[in-house]
Amino acid sequence: MDDFRRRLLSGGGAGAAASILNACAGPLNMISTTKVPAPRLDDLYARTKLMCFGRYAVELPAETEQIMGPQEIAGGFKLFSRKDFMNPQQILESQWKKERSQLFREPEMITGIENGPVQNAMHFWYYRYEHAKREDRRWLDGAIAIDSRLYLYEGMTAKSVNLSADELFQRMSALMRGMRAWDGKSVPREPGVCIEGAFIHEPTYRFQEIMSSGFAFPSMPDVHFSVMSNKDASTQDENGIGLLESVRLAQRDAGVLGLLGGYPYTFLRRGKRTLHGLWEGEEVLSRSTRDQALRFEWQLVGQTGNVARPAHLDISLSTRVENNRVGAARTSAITDEQAVALWDRLLEGVKFRVAVPGATAASVALG
Template identity: 25%
Template sequence: MCPTAIRRLILVPLAAASLLLAACAPHPREWKTPNMTALAPRLQPLFEKTKTVCFGRFMVDVPASASVVWGSTGVPLGVTVYHDGVEEVKGLAQKFIDELKSEQAIYLNNIPLLISVDDIRQPEGKIVTGYDGFEAIGLLKISGYFRMNSDGFIIDARPLEEQKDEVIADIQSMARRLRQRADDEAPAEPGNCLERAFLPDSPDDEKNHPGEFISIGFRLKEFPDAHLSIEVRPTPRDPERASLKAQWKRMKEPLTPEVDEVFAKVKYFRESPRHIRDWTTGYEVLMRAPDEKGVHSFHDFELRFTGVPNDPFKPYASVQLQTGVGNNAAGSTKASLTDEEAIAVWDRITSTIRVRPTSLKPVESTDTGPRLPLGELAATGRTCPQTGWWEHDAPGPTGDSRRRHFRAGERMPHTVAIGEPSIWQKLKGERPSYRTATVWKLVSYDDAPSVADVIAQPTSIAQNALPDALSNDATNTRHEAGHGVGDQSNKKG
């Protein structure tokens, strides 16, 4: 096995995701790791001036000289902002329209892939809808192109055909709420910080923004080979298997003598649980990869939290720091930070990641009177009249749990049904899903579920409409924001 292949075996699993989150206190103190490394004299000027960067629902303090590089965003639909890019966005809209017109759907009597172009007044723009691919078997691609003062922005979705109207409504809602944001602004209202923009939460959301995905990177001006990246995404279905501890354990299992020899040369600084306030316990691995032929030794630090299902303030989160990065590959150049300096930089930055304080008010409960009798019914769209466990009896196999816990005042959601696949979908190993209205029945007054009883929420229209980069668990960043050695520097459009 060649050194490059061995290097990939070591790095790829570590280069997964990025970010942390933690305390919900309005004014959290700096979080400390055990035996936090002090700043060496060479690093002290680096942290004399810092800046707070808002990303998604979170914040982090980094050196004032650090550059910020945004990666993929889905809140829950994909949003890309183009600074002073009104004309650029118009050009991309026309290019998309021309491409859809020029291609045909072979399973729909060779009609053009373009379905519709809708002009929007508020905000100014248009929404383009077309079939996603020449086979055209029920999957659409819908993109909204809008103007926001001097900036342009695009909202992308890939929904099922029966979700078309709902997704277009979601795009219009997001477009109306999106506003420009200064780089140093951290809004006090609930919502998501994006690149040069802020998306306030909608009071009409069926639930609290499922499927949120944010990735961001930082480059230290004084140490340009040091790249730190942060990523948050929904908690995976199998959190334990996705944990860094489990992944690292699998990696260290005996493979081949060649790989085992490389692992024997790895220098470990930390490999232990990491707890940050009331955040769920995560796992931290700090190591330095050895020199190989054509590859310099470099630091590879990762901190990962598997999160709490359906909690946007405690999602899956991963933070990663690598040194010796050149041309988006760790080890391409010699690391400019010593071991102690790399650990000190890591400790200083990760200790500041936190939930952004907001003026969020809890949902007002209507559950103040006598309990409603078991068997009470509530249809999709109705406000939940009684805190407790509810079940639906939708026909056919479903993609979500039939039994869920709701609090009084929440809106009763749709359910996700699994349809019969077409021949093409069977060949690809896919099964279609769609949202459907249902009637929920109150079956228990039990309190909210414990961690062990948490039930996965249904796949929402927004999740079905996630951009390709999110649905495939790939970073696919528009900029070189990069998580890990596989970062790509993709140009806009």
């Protein structure tokens, strides 16, 4: 199972692996356990806004706060704070020293730091291992300043996908040329990806993209909503197992292992659910019998490399979240009925920001 799916399906985050079931859709079984007043859905959505990440936009209540998660396009771009480094050269000097100290070999295995390929950017090349030098498999590190933020790009040539050093450099160059500062509030109307602090114009859709974002609601402080997308991930073998089958297997394992108390979730709703006439996914709405937290999941296993139907698209909502831990809060600001209504509204609000090849009209926020 690739690293993205492993992180997502681990029990530590939203508990996705153990909060999904079989394809038989069951009736709603609401058991409210809290009496803390929560805002009515109509009041919560009286004012809304679009919030962006990657190629996506989500319609959310105006009060929503965004927490950007892991983001990557074609190997970049890792965000650094100006508190850590003042300019691209400092980032690369740190990277250069790290790689040079690990090489312990001849100087020609690593180049010096060079300017470019665009203004406010620098880069260097290196061979990570001796056999990589023999195979001419090189690594490229580049850094760029965009407004008040600094970003690191890391890439590697690969004969397996016919990516030469020149092609890798041109790839990084094109992405850097397409970068501009982004305030996180405006909604770009051109093809590309929104990352923290920057927008990257990218109309070819040919690169790997891993994008994620979380969302919090001040009026419901224990409720967290998140979306993750991995365009080019594998869907083979274990990576192709859907949400409903994952739960069936988890239930089976709980029985085989003889876990005390059995499978630790009850279900409010489960089954297949297609969004926007495009994403033929599956959902499971569950409650933990251990901490009473709600864990709602929707997942799509799509097609590797298909921007309209990414290999993995995963959406979740959790309650009783405190200090970034699901189940840590002793009470919740939302009832089961309110959570299901909110989930349905949030889920339908996840769309592409602008059209991508293969998208339906209903799946695009800015038509």
